[in-house]
Amino acid sequence: MMGDAGQKEAEAEELFRSWGILPAENRTAWDLGAGSGIQSLPLARSGFRVLSVDLSSKLLNELSSRSVGLDLETKKADITDPSLYEGKCPDFLVCMGDTLTHLESESAVRKLFRLWGSFLESGTRLALGYRDLSRGKTGExxxxxxxxxxxxxxxxxxxxxxxxxxxxxxxxxxxxxxxxxxxxxxxxxILPEAKILEWAGESGFSLLQQGESKGISLILFSRKG
Incomplete structure (x- = not known):
């Protein structure tokens, strides 16, 4: 009921293309809160080795069944768990599909940015997509x-x-x-874009692209050197 999966994957593919996202270095991309793979599948088809992370076994199983022949691995994990961010970092980190708004508090989101900032290397790009609900009024x-x-x-x-x-x-x-x-x-x-930009900046990220599509805020960062 969220819409045609193929169409949404095509939209994600076009977004990544417009941002110039192509496999480089270790060719690895991580998709946090991957769900059924709206971002993961286009990345894998473009040549990335994709790690799709989510808490839902059901959605990850669905993604696995749709990714036969692609270089894609699934992992059931909490994206706020520090142990997830060990070893070699990816070239591209994606956290879209309103994943951030489902965290328990602003402090949890801010802490997650700090985890990303300490884990990702210089030049790694970070893509965020979420619905900014700050336009509503309390009680509405x-x-x-x-x-x-x-x-x-x-x-x-x-x-x-x-x-x-x-x-x-x-x-x-x-x-x-x-x-x-x-x-x-x-x-x-409720995560106003101004706060997201602030937390990203204090964690070592610089803004590359910013836009909106169908009510979803889309932001691309790069880890500073």
């Missing part, structure tokens, strides 16, 4: 359809708090006789 509640099909409807309600947003997903599916309904709720952090 917003509802909207995410995707509507003939037999399925996926809607979302955002309830804004001081530093986070309560996200409630609503899913309706027609089985031929009646509409089945399910719902789930979880929090996302």
């Amino acid at each position: 509640k917003v509802g909207f359809p995410v995707r509507v099909e003939r037999n399925r409807i996926f809607s979302c309600i955002l309830s804004f708090e001081k530093d986070k947003v309560l996200v409630t997903d609503l899913y309706h599916e027609w089985d031929g006789n009646l509409w089945n309904f399910s719902t789930s709720s979880y929090f996302k952090l």
Whole structure:
């Protein structure tokens, strides 16, 4: 219900191409919070050796089944675990798909930047993609359809708090006789771009590219020498 996977992979491929992301040095790319591989698969197809990291075994298994013949390895791990950042660093580090907003606090995000800054070598590029929810006001509640099909409807309600947003997903599916309904709720952090730029800068990263696509903030950094 999040959209056509092939189309989203093509969009990721075009983004990386526009940023000039090509395999170099050790040809290794890490995709943190990889999910089902929207970023991992285009990187692997372009010649990178990809390490896809996620907490969901289900999504990683799905990614493995779709990456046959590609130089792609999956790893179930917490991206905030310092032990993940040992050994040789990749040429390219990706953390997209709203992964950052799912962390437990601003301090956890800031600590993660420090981990990246201490692990990555000079010239390593870091790509971030997340939804900046800072435009909402505390106490505001917003509802909207995410995707509507003939037999399925996926809607979302955002309830804004001081530093986070309560996200409630609503899913309706027609089985031929009646509409089945399910719902789930979880929090996302409010991460203004200004804070992301500040934390990246204090951790040794310089800004290369900055933009937005379909409400998603897209930022490319390079580790300073």
